[in-house]
Amino acid sequence: MSAGVAIPLSIGFGMFAFVALGDEYFVHGAIAGLIAAFVAGAVGIVLGHTTSIAIYAPRITTTFFLGALLYGLAHTGGLAEGEREPVGVTLLVLFSIVLLGGVFQALFGVVRLGTLIKFAPHPVMAGFQNMAAILLFLVQLGNVLGFGRNISFMHVHQHLAEAKPLSLLVAAVTFIAMWNARRITTALPPLIIGIIAGLAVYYGLVEAGYRDMLGPVIGLPAAGVTMPRPAFNMMDREFIAALPGYASVIVTGALALALIAAIDALLCAKLAGVPEPRGDGNRLLVRLGLANTAAAAAGGITSGLNIGATVTNRAFGGHSWVSVAVNAALQLAVIVALFPLVAYLPRAVLSAVIMVVAVQHLDPWSKDATARLIRSPAARWKTLGLDLAVALIVSVLSIAINIVLAVFIGVALAIALFVLRMSRSNLRRLYRGDAVRSRKVRNSAELATLEARGRGILVIELQGALFFGSAEHLAQVIETELGAKDETKIVVLDLRRVTEIDSTGARIVADIEAGLAAAGCKLALVVPGRGEVADELSGAAARLPDLDRALEWAEEEMLGGDAGGRSGPAELLLEEVSLLRDFTTDQLERLRPSLTRAVWLAGTVIVAQGDPGSHLFLVTRGRASVRLMSDTGNIRLATFAPGSVFGEVALLDRGPRSATVTADDEVVTWALSARAFDRLRVDEPDLAIQILAALGRELSGRLRQANRTIHQLET
Secondary structure, three states: OHHHHHHHHHHHHHHHHOHHHOHHHHHHHHHHHHHHHHHHHHHHHHOOOOOOOOOEEOOHHHHHHHHHHHHHHHOOOOOOOOOOOHHHHHHHHHHHHHHHHHHHHHHHHHOOOHHHHOOOOHHHHHHHHHHHHHHHHHHOHHHHOOOOOOOOHHHHHHHHHHOOHHHHHHHHHHHHHHHOHHHHOOOOOHHHHHHHHHHHHHHHHHHOOOHHHOOOEOOOOOOOOOOOOHHHHOOOHHHHHHHHHHHHHHHHHHHHHHHHHHHHHHHHHHHOOOOOOOOOHHHHHHHHHHHHHHHHHHOOOOOEEOHHHHHHHHHOOOOOHHHHHHHHHHHHHHHHHHHHHHOOOEHHHHHHHHHHHHHHOOOHHHHHHHHHHHHOHHHHHHHHHHHHHHHHHHHHHHHHOOHHHHHHHHHHHHHHHHHHHHHOOOEEEEEEOOOOOOOEEOOHHHHHHHHHHHHHEEEEEEEEEEOHHHHHHHHHHHHHHHHHOOOOOEEEEEEEEEEEEOHHHHHHHHHHHHHHHHOOOEEEEEOOOOOHHHHHOOOOOOEEOOHHHHHHHHHHHHOOHHHOOOOOOOOOOHHHOHHHOOOOHHHHHHHHHHEEEEEEOOOOEEEOOOOEOOEEEEEEEOOEEEEEEEOOEEEEEEEEOOOOEEOHHHHHHOOEOOOEEEEOOOEEEEEEEHHHHHHHHHHOHHHHHHHHHHHHHHHHHHHHHHHHHHHHHHO
């Protein structure tokens, strides 16, 4: 069944490739397409491609390339001069390009460029694919209108008097039947349904006596028209002697063809959903490259992985290399024995089928990007607009100037756009330390200080690659921020999302650090412990492993170093703890008997994750960090400084501890147990109410700060 899809496409694409040579070469183009499909399938099997059901046949993008290239060769005079028959020389040059293009394609696979080629600029391929689809559609107009000779689509309007309306009717029936085939039946592929419908109408009209009002069939090769035999003629001494004059055309054309064919093959392998061994992209390029080399020697054009035929092969039970072999055998049978039957296929029917294929091959990304650009042009013109411009330029150049040149200009434009975008700001987010703070819980005095001085901390989050252009832009952003807000004292660069940095980018970061130092500011870098970025910035002064620790470091600097937030020998009084700041002296004296003082050595677990919640802790000296424990490590949620409180949630709901709290250094705590709190509720209700109010104030402050942080990070 897949052969029923692949054979008409091979014939149609082959005719399209040779259309520039005139009507008498239509049939030879069809045979060249069939040869390509047969050789590609046979070579794939011979090379051990026995685990796939992929069907190979000419592809729209490579056929468009060859058709445009052949048109240029046939109309430039330079290659048509000499003692040989001009068309024969032109075709030998074309087959030489196909052959060398196959060699280049195989070399891409040998040197393992398959992975790199997958990332080729999509706008370039979109430009080729769209122009190929449009031209493929337009070239069929002459056949659809029933002209008895080859008329360029650009001159169709001048020959409308020669059109045959019934031929247009046949094409319309074929088009509609194929387009709506899924509504008719799913037992046959749409292409076959379209051909059956077209044949029925065409030959029904013939039987009704309207033969003169219908267009021609494909027909047999014209008498007197000879085709070169590349395997033999390329070895001819005269052609070899003339090769230096064609060398630049052949080499550049072959390289461009190989690039297009490789990108198309890798994309189709993914879209067709054919199960391949991991990393088989390079092997696919080798197989197709050698197959195209062999096809060129036999007189065929370039092949690729045909999505429609491959999907049909799988849908109708193909599950091994046998189905691929059967498809190739049927292609050969058509070439050798059945072509007289194919010759009776009406051109209007085949052209209508190709028109449907052309419409279906318009690049989906181009259509979607155009729609999005129309909906919001102001927001998207810099990205979508430029990409669409590249696609349009490639499309126009491939027709207006030279298709080979269009390939390389398109790639160069895409690379230039990539460099331009990479040189833009890779700034992810910018905020100040008064809005986003570290997870270290502080007392009221420190919070007040940070509220007043926090804007002196500037945090810049970066992403993507940091090289010359983007690093230079970063330096300009910092310079602007320092000039606009002279209160900046500390700059924190968050480099966790930076994927790559070159030596120039690292040098600019060092220059930024030196410039900040000269301005009396400090720089801290958030860099993971290992990796390329860490290695390039190994000489930086202040490096922290995560943003939380960097913010804590910056806050300590703003608080005055050791005097502000770090633990010292002095222990805070209970009235200095934030939770108890509104308690009167009498209330504190009545509360004290319900509190239990404890000293925890550094590294001691104060609260274990999962333990029953039974105590509220007031920190009067030292630091304790709360961490969420997991199988892969732990995450610091907060660090409690002198004057802070923790454990309050478990005291209120009596649920299990949600995290582990560990003493970072020697910690002194005063604990209020659940049992003691229950006694206060009965014996000292005013104290219990005061504690609940203070807890509400504490939790409200934390929630308010969390909301400010979320708002800052989301805007």
